[in-house]
Amino acid sequence: MAQRFRPLMFLAFLASIGVVPSAVAQAPEPPIWVVRDDDSTVYMVGTVHMMREGVAWQSTAVADVLAEADELWLEIPDLTPPDNLGGMIMRLGFSPDQPLSSRLSAEELAGLEAILDEHQIPLESFDSLRPWFAYLQITSLVMLDAGFDPQSGIDVQIKAQAEAQGMPVYGFETFDEQFDLLSGMPDKVQLEVLRQTIADYEESQAELVEQLEGWIGGDLGVLEEGTAEIAAELPEFYEALFVERNVGFVDGIEEILAGSGTALVAVGLGHYVGPDSIPAMLEARGYTVERR
Template sequence: MAGPLAAQTPEPPIWVIEDDNSTVYMIGTVHMMRDGVDWESPQLADILDAADNVWLELASFDPPENLFGLIMESGMSPDRPLSSLLDDEEMAGLETILDEHGVPLDSFDDLRPWYAYLQISSLMLVDAGFDPQGGIDMHIKDRADRMGIPVMGFETFEQQFETLSGMDEAVQLDVLRQTIVEYEEAKISLVDELESWIDGDLSTLERETAEIAEELEGFYDVLFTERNLGFADGIEDILSGKGTSLVAVGLGHYVGPDSIPEILEERGYTVERR
């Protein structure tokens, strides 16, 4: 009788760019991770051992001192409540989601659409078993801090707030409406994307990202395309120096139209996937 099958070794994709005096390893992250999921490949430990620095979206996950002010300034719109922007069916869908979490609809009504989307997305991730304190980027930062490896950020918390809050209201409403309508379906998709990525299969993530690019073009341009250009600029700056760097930003930035690897290859770099 055969013995139990050994657990499959995680093989999430790693992209590498090398020149004469520098090496940049690039991996994808999620800002929340499902409890008990083994995602870390053996290669990551080797990369961290060799890394001179680590680059994340944010250098720190501590909320800024002015967080409340940022939320009040760019996340709230009592003069344009959601109930004046969404139709009755959409409001009913939103209320159903909030009721499942014991959140009063009235407490959401003054949120700007982008901030309501962010809160609903967080609820969706928690529903799907993701831990807000278990993000891959948090794990990498913790490891790097304990190893004494400098951690830098491509963006700041304030810049991310500005990026999201700066979207046209129509774009914000599009993504909020889709999130409400596809809430249950999206929970399943999130798990499928994660499990496929851990196995080294990007096809599920590529398909979902392509759908976002097609159905929510304005949102995709702001959240992915424009930021991917910024990440690519930052990686070029890293390559102008020397040493070994680990770049770890969200999974969605490595696939789809105008992904980081695609942008860098268009700029003449050889990007190897390992």
């Protein structure tokens, strides 16, 4: 069966996710997970990093949780790119000695050129990108074309609300760590993700819409299906992007629970589904996790 890679999952990770439908029929009911001990409560919600302005995603329940929380935990606390981003991209995002045109098949290269031609981008300006960075650029084109804005991401909105309440904001990871994870994946994994991104370019927007429409309405079935496909067909990618990072998130949640008070954890929604999800890992460690 051909790999049907879900771009939503990857972009929930860095700062480039979030195609949503222009309208959702039902009132928003995104899931909330809760874990407690004697003196601590941790609420958990999913985020996407790019959204179309004006889409109603925040339910009354999410607003209540945000109002109740004493602190907010995001993937990274500062959503503004670091000053050294350009240097990081030059160091980790380019490989001029291994151009994409020498690593893709004729059919794959033709597909890439068609995408770039549509956006009036010459292949020459793209050819020296490493596969992981090329993947991000292509997926960003899909979303930007559809009118999605990183300034409207759910994490951006939640952080702004938290800061307006005077709530401290913390992060489980750093921008550098996320960059190192992406760029450090084996070349064969990077190339497979890029190849499937090119092959699925025309269908990817509809798939993303279906996943997020389900999530906003409280149905995670399509998202779970996409995660399972990634685990089966890109196991190394899945292990690095989800499993290893979920272990880190759960370690961090346990540290929060070791203190006292109420915290809101808001990380990419792909981290909440499947057998290796944050809720599943917490339950494996003996916690009771409630989904609302």
